Amino acid sequence: MSRSSLRTPLARARGLGSAHSGVGSFISERATSVALVPLTLWAVYAGIRLGQGGYDGAVAFLQSPLNAVMAALLVFVSALHMKMGMQVIIEDYIHLPRSKLPALLLNSGLCWLAAAIGVFSILKVALVGVGAH
Amino acid sequence: MAEFTLPKNSKVTKGKHHPAPQGARKIKTFKVYRYDPEIDANPRWDTYDVDVGACGPMVLDAILHIKNTVDPTLAIRRSCREGVCGSCSINLGGRNTLACTHAWSDVPGNQITISPLPHMPVIKDLVADLSLFFAQYESIEPWLHTDTPEPQKEWVQTPEDRGLVDGLYECILCACCSTACPSYWWNQEKYLGPAALLQAYRWLADSRDEARGERLDYLEDPFKLYRCHTIMNCAQVCPKGLNPAKAIASIKAMLVDRVV
DSSP: OOOOOOOOHHHHHHTTOOOSOOHHHHHHHHHHHHHHHHHHHHHHHHHHHHHHSHHHHHHHHHHSHHHHHHHHHHHHHHHHHHHHHHHHHHHHHOOOHHHHHHHHHHHHHHHHHHHHHHHHHHHIIIIIOTTOO | OOOOSOOGGGOOEEEEEEOOOTTOSSEEEEEEEEOOTTSOSOOEEEEEEEEGGGSOSBHHHHHHHHHHHTOTTOOOOOSSSSSSSOOOEEEETTEEEETTTSBGGGSOSSEEEEEOSTTSOEEETTEEOOHHHHHHHHHTOOSOOOOSOOOSSOOOOOHHHHHTTTTTTTOOOOOTTGGGOHHHHHHTTTOOHHHHHHHHHHHHSOTTOSOHHHHHHHHOSTTTTTTOOOOOHHHHHOTTOOOHHHHHHHHHHHHHHHHO
C-alpha cells in the first residue's frame, strides 16, 4: 500500500474511475461453470467407454459426430473457464504492473493454445482419422 | 510479484508485562498490540494481568480499566460504548468485533488477544487509519439522488419499499467486515470493500432514489465490485448481524438484469 502520496483519501478511493466492465465476465464465469456440469458427466462416460475399446475403439468413439462435438466443447469450455479462474487469481494476488500484465498475457496465451491444440486434435481424429498425413 | 512476507517494521516483538495488583480476585490476561509511531521501533505485544472483578463486563471496559489504572499510554478509539457509533472496532482473538458489545467472559481461555483491525495502517496501538475506508464510503455517494423537483412535504415510500432497506441501513461503519475480507486486504486501493458496497446497495434498493443507473455505472468494475468472491467473512463478523455479501450479490444480480 502506498502511503507516500499526498493525494486525498477520496481521490485514492475513486482511483481511475470505473472500467464499466465486469458483468460480461461475471456471466461467462457462471455460464461456463454450469456448462461444465453436463460436459464433465459426459467426460466420465467417455472415460469409461474409451477404457473399454482399446486404440481402435477410441478412434471410432471420437469419430462419432456427437462424441467429437462433446469432446471439443469439453476442451474449449474447460480452457475458457481455466483462463478466467487463473485471471482472477493473478488479479487478486499480483500487484506489480511489471509482473501482472505479462502474467495475464501468459495465462491467456497458454489457455487459448491448450484449447486450440485440443480442439484441433479432436477434429483431426474425427474428420481425418489417425494415420492420415 | 505477490508479497509473502511482512514489511520489516511490521514484525511484532515481545513487550512489557504488567502483573495484577495485590489482592486481585479474578485475573484475566490481556495481550495487547502496542505501536507508537513516534518511537522508531517495531510494534510489540504488551500483556496486562487485569483484575476483571474490578471492571465492567465488556472488553472495552477492561481496555479502559487498563488505560485508567495501569497504562495511560494505551490508545483506543471509542465513543458510545453501546454498539451504535462503530468506533471501538478491534480484532479480538483473531476475529473483528466491537470491544463495547463483546463480553470478556465470552472469550475462551485465560488470555485475550487484542489487536487493531487487520491489514490497515496503524495510527497508534489499537487505532487503525480508516481514512481510505471512509473515502470509499463517500465515493458511493451515500445520499438520495433525485432529478424530480422536491415535493412539498417528503419523498413518499410504501411500507414495503421502506422494508427493502432493512438489513442495510443499520450499518454503523465500524469496518469490521471490510477489514476481515481477504479481497480487501490484498486490493483495498481498488476494491471498495463490503461496507461501502453494502451502503451502495442500500441506495440502489431505496425506492426514492432516481440514480440507480449512474450508481451501477460506478460500481461495474472488475475491482471496485467484482473482487468480492463471496468469502463471507463480512457476514461472519458483522457485529450488527448484517450480511454485506448478500447485498453485494444483489448488486451483481442488478447488473445482470441490466444486460439480459
